[in-house]
Amino acid sequence: MRARSSVIGKTVAAVAAGGALIGVTPLVAGAVTSDSKPAPSVAAKGATLVDGESGTSLFDKEGGTARPIASTTKIMVASVVLDEEKLDLQQKVPVQQAYRDYVTEHHASTADLQTGDKLTVQQLLYAALLPSGADAAYALADTFGDGDSRAERVRSFVSQMNAKARELQLKKTKFTTFDGTGEDVSTPDELAKLAGHAMQKPLFRKVVKTKEFKGEAPAANGRTRYYTWNNTNQLLGAYDGAIGIKTGTTSKAGECLVFAAKRGDKSLVGTVLNSKDRYKDAAKLLDHGFGSDDAKDLKIRKLPSDTQQD
Numbered sequence: 001m002r003a004r005s006s007v008i009g010k011t012v013a014a015v016a017a018g019g020a021l022i023g024v025t026p027l028v029a030g031a032v033t034s035d036s037k038p039a040p041s042v043a044a045k046g047a048t049l050v051d052g053e054s055g056t057s058l059f060d061k062e063g064g065t066a067r068p069i070a071s072t073t074k075i076m077v078a079s080v081v082l083d084e085e086k087l088d089l090q091q092k093v094p095v096q097q098a099y100r101d102y103v104t105e106h107h108a109s110t111a112d113l114q115t116g117d118k119l120t121v122q123q124l125l126y127a128a129l130l131p132s133g134a135d136a137a138y139a140l141a142d143t144f145g146d147g148d149s150r151a152e153r154v155r156s157f158v159s160q161m162n163a164k165a166r167e168l169q170l171k172k173t174k175f176t177t178f179d180g181t182g183e184d185v186s187t188p189d190e191l192a193k194l195a196g197h198a199m200q201k202p203l204f205r206k207v208v209k210t211k212e213f214k215g216e217a218p219a220a221n222g223r224t225r226y227y228t229w230n231n232t233n234q235l236l237g238a239y240d241g242a243i244g245i246k247t248g249t250t251s252k253a254g255e256c257l258v259f260a261a262k263r264g265d266k267s268l269v270g271t272v273l274n275s276k277d278r279y280k281d282a283a284k285l286l287d288h289g290f291g292s293d294d295a296k297d298l299k300i301r302k303l304p305s306d307t308q309q310d
Contacts, residue, residue, distance in 0.1 A: 095139060137178045173190045255277075
């Protein structure tokens with residue numbers, strides 16, 4: 001079993017883009033309004049907004065209620081990988097046919113990884129977080145889990161995800177899969193805390209704010225495969241200051257979004273679960289935190305027609 005770095009006891013995360021802090025302190029009980037404006041009305045069944053430095057709650061709607069979280073599960077996948085000691089981001093991972101078969105069987109989102117291609121761990125993180133590729137998340141689970149068989153390694157990796165949740169004191173967060181197609185649940189509050197932890201990692205911050213990634217990998221036939229992945233998070237480029245983080249959608253979970261934004265020296269982290277308009281909800285919450293009024297003019301960034309939906 002690999003040794004894993006601990007973050008217990010850390011009260012402040014690393015400096016995010018531009019110097020803002022994303023806090024991982026326990027959320028302060030009770031929502032505190034950022035100004036005299038009333039709290040916004042959101043469509044999401046569960047939502048939270050916290051100050052990125054102090055962890056103070058700025059908005060709460062059933063923030064402590066556990067709900068399905070769909071592909072926001074992949075935030076934890078990335079966290080487990082990036083918390084690895086002696087992590088080699090350039091380690092090459094061969095794409096197995098099983099990863100593609102899983103996507104077909106579970107009707108999961110995909111990065112369209114091609115069997116036999118060899119992608120680096122860093123590329124797989126982009127593939128898992130931008131187009132929300134279940135095939136990429138499977139590859140990471142298969143690589144960083146322990147065991148003699150693929151099934152054992154996947155079980156091991158999911159166990160590591162749950163262990164990390166316990167380590168971060170996310171008491172209502174449970175994982176059964178590496179991609180959110182199972183009975184994966186968390187609360188808005190705990191997802192915001194997980195996001196704060198993930199945003200400590202410079203690579204994670206870089207990945208989740210990337211709108212489009214282009215890369216290449218050695219193909220099985222000896223040629224070069226070229227990949228282009230677009231970020232499914234359409235809040236990027238639509239809301240001033242948005243810097244990530246992750247979408248998720250299933251029939252059970254509805255539309256989910258974990259998001260972060262920074263303006264000046266103020267950073268905010270939030271979550272909306274089971275929403276009918278996640279981007280408008282997120283924009284309303286961010287307006288509430290920043291004291292702005294941008295949500296009414298929100299124009300969602302359009303994605304190429306062939307982009308994965310999540």
